Amino acid sequence: MNLNLSADDVLTTTRAVRKRLDFDRPVEREVVEECLQIALQAPTGSNSQGWQWVFVTDPAKKQALADIYRGNFAEYAKVAQSNQYQEGDMRHAQSAKITESAIYLVENFHRAPVIMVPCITGKLDRAQTMQAASAWGSLLPAVWSFMLAARERSLGTAWTTIHLMMGGEEKAAEILGIPFDSVTQAGLFPIAYTIGTDFKPAKRLPLDPIVHWDTW
Numbered sequence: 001m002n003l004n005l006s007a008d009d010v011l012t013t014t015r016a017v018r019k020r021l022d023f024d025r026p027v028e029r030e031v032v033e034e035c036l037q038i039a040l041q042a043p044t045g046s047n048s049q050g051w052q053w054v055f056v057t058d059p060a061k062k063q064a065l066a067d068i069y070r071g072n073f074a075e076y077a078k079v080a081q082s083n084q085y086q087e088g089d090m091r092h093a094q095s096a097k098i099t100e101s102a103i104y105l106v107e108n109f110h111r112a113p114v115i116m117v118p119c120i121t122g123k124l125d126r127a128q129t130m131q132a133a134s135a136w137g138s139l140l141p142a143v144w145s146f147m148l149a150a151r152e153r154s155l156g157t158a159w160t161t162i163h164l165m166m167g168g169e170e171k172a173a174e175i176l177g178i179p180f181d182s183v184t185q186a187g188l189f190p191i192a193y194t195i196g197t198d199f200k201p202a203k204r205l206p207l208d209p210i211v212h213w214d215t216w
Helices: 007-013 029-039 059-081 090-111 129-137 140-152 168-176
Strands: 051-056 114-121 155-157 183-185 189-193
Touching: 007 140, 029 051, 029 140, 051 059, 059 090, 059 114, 059 168, 114 140, 129 140, 140 155, 140 189, 168 183
Parallel strands: none
Antiparallel strands: 051 114, 114 183, 114 189, 155 189
16 A cells, blocks of 8 residues: 655655564565566666665564574674763663664564575675775665555554674675675665554654764
8 A cells, every 4th residue: 555655754754664564464476576676766876776685474484594593693782782961962862762663673573474695796795985885886776666665555664784794795695696795785674564643753862963064
């Protein structure tokens, strides 16, 4: 179902959806591919179009990817707990809710009707800044466009990268047949219809501490 949102509405209400993913409702392949057709209109450096897209619906493979995510999350959470924001920072007030939401996704990732793994040709772990920026700039706009198109079609997504830690990217590559030596994964995305569609703009920091004109 298309929501007929304005461009500004889509841009300001596309959230990382976790607890409001409807794991029991199937997601049609044609809807996913419609979102992807839109996403592929995003800019890509030198018109390289070096992206590759893996969509996973096989229950065993989804479970295997979720297991990687779960194991890595346990380690990530230890570090995240030591980097909490100070009281008075608006992000401190939001952290407990976000943590609860993240844990919910860990426990239910395997239930997502579709899991997406966007990839870019090339290995970026030792790339120089320009090379890495160029490669990511040729993929991430399309990934975000996919998320926006999904939102317009009543689908929810969440951009996660935790599975890439501690050898998880190589394990995922083996599960999915991705050429690990020549292709880099950008994340692991659950895709599902949302429970309700009434998402709102998130609270963000004001411009003053983050905007610089002419000098830092």
